[in-house]
Amino acid sequence: MGAKFGTQKPVVCVVGARPNYMKMAPILKAFSAHQPPIPFLLVHTGQHYDHAMNAKLFGDLALPDPDVNLEVGSGTHAVQTAEIMKRFEPVLDEHGAAAVLVVGDVNSTVACALVASKKGIPVVHVEAGLRSYDRAMPEEINRVMTDQIADLLYTTEQAAAVNLAHEGIPAARIEFVGNVMIDSLRANLEKAVKASDALAACGMSADAISGPEGYALVTLHRPSNVDDPATLSALVDTLVASSERLPLVFAVHPRTRANLERFGLAEKLAAERIVQLAPQGYLEMLGLMSAARVVLTDSGGIQEETTALGVPCLTLRENTERPITVEEGTNTLVGCDGTAILAALDLVLSSGGKAGRSPALWDGRAAERIAAHLHDWLKRRDAH
Structure with missing residues (x-):
């Protein structure tokens, strides 16, 4: 587990639902492989709580067991988001955090980002800037809110920066790294x-x-x-x-x-x-x-x-x-x-349908770029 990498404050990495696992697995692998390794603490909120399927997915993706499981379970959007916030804050108090890294657009993403932001801990959002422009989608609300409070926004496609600019987010907070979902796909296709x-x-x-x-x-x-x-x-x-x-x-x-x-x-x-x-x-x-x-x-x-x-x-x-x-x-x-x-x-x-092509930086190395950039970003932040 990431917490074993020493006394340095960890990057607290949050997963809550199935789509998060495919995004987080390559990030944690890249953190471990980076020189020096980036210490991390993996928190599972328990937003999706099918234990058998969770274990299967974690095994498929070679995800380490969570260091902390908040075991929140289901509920309305308000109940679930509030419960995650209540249970996540003590984790940050106990372990500290160099940053809180959230992925995607589920309730866990926005809930943990809000807690970190209120406590003055940097928020890192992977898969930032995606927009359907449909506010009837709960995920759209989660995306917009998380991006507004994130200190560092990693994007999967170049158009995401345009969306973020329209919402007043400075370019200095945005980094185009590619798609970590595709890292998982390319790493596992032969299996x-x-x-x-x-x-x-x-x-x-x-x-x-x-x-x-x-x-x-x-x-x-x-x-x-x-x-x-x-x-x-x-x-x-x-x-x-x-x-x-x-x-x-x-x-x-x-x-x-x-x-x-x-x-x-x-x-x-x-x-x-x-x-x-x-x-x-x-x-x-x-x-x-x-x-x-x-x-x-x-x-x-x-x-x-x-x-x-x-x-x-x-x-x-x-x-x-x-x-x-x-x-x-x-x-x-x-x-x-x-x-x-x-x-x-x-x-x-x-x-035969659309042939299409693989977009820029969907090359299986997005997580490596995140690890390298985040390490330097945290180092510069610490120096100030």
Whole structure:
């Protein structure tokens, strides 16, 4: 663990939910490899608290066990954010911090950034400056607030600096380093679990995805898509229609599963060419993604991963905070209208979809750049 690197104050690194793990793993590895090593303390807020899946993901990514687990659990946005703040402050009091490093845009990100800022501890935000310009998304609020109070903002794409400049954040606080999600992807691609093996581990036959047309991978979890009965019902109808074109492998999020049952939609999805899986580990998802003909998703991270893999992605949202995946990558925004989704799917199947390219600095070395820059930044700060 990072705390073993000596008496120097650690960089307190925060994770809270699945998307954070893929971003933090390469950062901690780079901190350990840096000369001199950068001491760190890993704090898990427990915002996502499926212990079996947490252990699987930590193992897949070679993440060290958390030094501290706040075990916050679920709750409304206000309750969860407040509970994280209450439990995080004593950790800083006990261990001290050279800085608090947060990633992404979950409630843990903004909650821990607020605590650090109020205590005069520098806040470092990795994946800063991404904007959907949709304030109905809780993640957008988290992104904007975290960036406003962050002392150092590491960006994944150059357009993020433009967003931050519009919000009055000085260029001196911004550093373009690339995408740590892609560090994880590139480091683990050779270890990815074959799609057929992932299905077999769930008791499913690989025959379902062995046809000449390949298969589409599906993920859905955003409240705007799965919490409204009419919206979810329409998306289910579209998935059933899509399965007539090629088989679907649907990794069903717990929130989505619960709503499918609650709204009486589960039976609709019991189609012959729709394979439903429980949430998968990182290496399983990487294998399923890389072998897919196309991916249908509302996930931000998967938009980036499919671009890096060169796999066509249809994003079932009206907007994205990752426009570079549309402008340079393999992503197409299709919204939630069934006709538009099926038309986009037919285009992929007939033409192969967007080829795209990997954006600048999505080269697997973003975490190394963060470690080198942060070490020098903290050294200069200490000298003052």
